[in-house]
Amino acid sequence: xLPGAFDEASVRHISSRRQTKVSRANFWSQPQxxxxxxxxxxxxxxxxxxxxxxFVSKLYRDSVHWWLPIIDPARLAQAISDYIxxxxxxxxxxxxxxxxxxxxxxxxxxxxxTSSSSLYGVCNFVFMLLRKIRGSPIAKLQSGILLAxxxxxxxxxxxxxxxxSICAQIWRESNSSCPAxxxxxxxxxxxxxxxxxAIYLLDRLHYSFSESPRPYLxxxxxxxHAFYTLEAEMEHPPAIELAMASLGTKSKYHRRLVxxxxxxxxxxxxxSVALLENPNSSDVLALDYLLQTKLTENxxxxxxxxILPYFSTAILLLALIELHLKAIKSCSHSRAFSSLAxxxxxxxxxxxxxxxxxNNIRRMPLAAVLLLRRTVKATSMLKSALDYHPDTxxxxxxxxxxxxxxxxxxxAGNTDI
Numbered sequence: 183x184l185p186g187a188f189d190e191a192s193v194r195h196i197s198s199r200r201q202t203k204v205s206r207a208n209f210w211s212q213p214q215x216x217x218x219x220x221x222x223x224x225x226x227x228x229x230x231x232x233x234x235x236x237f238v239s240k241l242y243r244d245s246v247h248w249w250l251p252i253i254d255p256a257r258l259a260q261a262i263s264d265y266i267x268x269x270x271x272x273x274x275x276x277x278x279x280x281x282x283x284x285x286x287x288x289x290x291x292x293x294x295x296t297s298s299s300s301l302y303g304v305c306n307f308v309f310m311l312l313r314k315i316r317g318s319p320i321a322k323l324q325s326g327i328l329l330a331x332x333x334x335x336x337x338x339x340x341x342x343x344x345x346x347s348i349c350a351q352i353w354r355e356s357n358s359s360c361p362a363x364x365x366x367x368x369x370x371x372x373x374x375x376x377x378x379x380a381i382y383l384l385d386r387l388h389y390s391f392s393e394s395p396r397p398y399l400x401x402x403x404x405x406x407h408a409f410y411t412l413e414a415e416m417e418h419p420p421a422i423e424l425a426m427a428s429l430g431t432k433s434k435y436h437r438r439l440v441x442x443x444x445x446x447x448x449x450x451x452x453x454s455v456a457l458l459e460n461p462n463s464s465d466v467l468a469l470d471y472l473l474q475t476k477l478t479e480n481x482x483x484x485x486x487x488x489i490l491p492y493f494s495t496a497i498l499l500l501a502l503i504e505l506h507l508k509a510i511k512s513c514s515h516s517r518a519f520s521s522l523a524x525x526x527x528x529x530x531x532x533x534x535x536x537x538x539x540x541n542n543i544r545r546m547p548l549a550a551v552l553l554l555r556r557t558v559k560a561t562s563m564l565k566s567a568l569d570y571h572p573d574t575x576x577x578x579x580x581x582x583x584x585x586x587x588x589x590x591x592x593x594a595g596n597t598d599i
Contacts, residue, residue: 221270234262241280246547248493252328261273262277275305276321276328278305279305306329322352327381330346334384335590336593350400380442386453441490444493452501454501463513473498477502480492480498489537495534496534500552503527528576550587551584551590554587
C-alpha cells in the first residue's frame with residue numbers, strides 16, 4: 183500500500199502543472215516536483231543508505247545480475263555514493279527495483295506475500311513517474327527491465343508485456359541521441375546496446391512463457407551487434423573457451439557481457455525454431471546441427487567457468503526440445519531420432535539445473551524455469567502420444583528442480599507435475 187502522500191491524485195496534480203521554460207543547464211532536472219516525490223517515496227521504503235556496497239552485493243546475490251548484467255557494479259557504487267549526498271530520482275528508482283528481488287526472496291521464504299506485493303506497487307508507481315522526467319534513458323531502462331523480469335517471474339505476463347513495450351519505446355526514442363563516449367567505464371552507446379540485448383532476450387522468453395502468438399516487440403539483433411572491445415570476437419564468435427582466455431585480464435562484468443551476447447545469439451536460434459512451421463527433415467537436421475555445435479562449445483568451457491555458459495545453454499536446450507517436438511509432429515519417419523534428441527535434452531537439463539545449488543545461484547535464470555516447465559509438459563505429452571517412457575529417476579529429478587524453482591519464481595508453479 184502506498185503512503186497517502188504518494189497517491190494518484192497527487193501525481194495527477196503535479197503532472198498537470200504548467201511547466202515553465204528552463205535553461206539548457208536545467209533541462210535534465212525538470213520537473214523538480216516529480217523528482218522530489220520519487221526521492222521521498224524511495225526514502226520512505228529504503229530509509230537512509232549508508233553503505234553503497236550493500237546494494238552492490240544485493241545486485242550480485244539476490245537479483246538477476248548473474249545472467250542479465252545490465253548494471254555495471256562499479257558505476258552503481260559510484261551512483262549510490264553520489265545519491266547519499268545529492269539525491270537522484272534515477273538512482274532512487276533503480277535502488278527500489280534492485281530491492282524488489284531481495285524483498286521477494288524474503289517474502290517467499292517467510293510464506294508472506296504482502297512485502298513483495300507492496301514493494302511491487304511502489305516500483306510500478308515510481309517507474310511511471312520517472313517516465314515523465316526528461317533525462318538519461320539508461321536508468322529508466324535498467325529499472326524497467328528489472329520490473330519486467332519480476333513480472334514474468336510472478337506470472338504477471340500482461341503486465342510484463344506492457345513494461346517491455348515501454349522499454350522498447352524508450353530505447354527506440356533515445357538510442358539515436360546517445361553520445362559515443364562518457365567518462366565512466368563503458369560508453370553510453372555501448373550501454374544502450376546492452377539494454378537492447380536484454381529487452382530482446384526478455385521479449386523472446388516472454389513469448390515462450392505466454393504460449394500464444396503475439397508480435398515481437400523488438401526486431402532480431404543484427405549480426406554485428408556487439409559490446410565494447412568485444413566487437414571483433416562477437417562478429418565472428420570463436421569457441422567460448424577461447425573467448426574466456428582472451429578475457430583473462432578483464433573484469434567479471436565484462437565476462438558477463440560476453441555471455442549476455444551468447445544468450446542473445448541463442449535466442450536468435452530459439453526464434454528460428456519458433457518461426458519454423460511443418461519442418462521437413464533437412465530443416466530439422468540443419469537447426470539441430472547448429473544447436474548441437476553451440477552446446478558442444480559451451481560444454482568445452484573449464485569447470486570453474488561453467489556458471490556463465492550455463493545461461494545460454496538453457497536457451498539452446500529449450501530451442502532443441504521445441505525443434506524436436508515439432509519434428510515429431512511433422513516428420514513421422516524421424517520420430518526415433520527426435521525421441522533420442524529429447525532424451526538427451528532431458529538428461530542435460532537435469533544435470534545443469536542441479537548446479538544452481540552448487541553455485542549458490544539465488545535467482546534461477548528464467549530460461550531455465552521455462553526449460554523445466556517445457557520438459558515436464560513434453561514428457562507428459564509424449565508418454566500419451568508415442569508410448570514414450572523416459573527414465574523415472576530422471577523425471578523425478580526434473581520435478582524436484584521445478585519445485586525448487588517455485589521458491590524463486592511463482593511462474594514455475596503454473597505447470598502441474
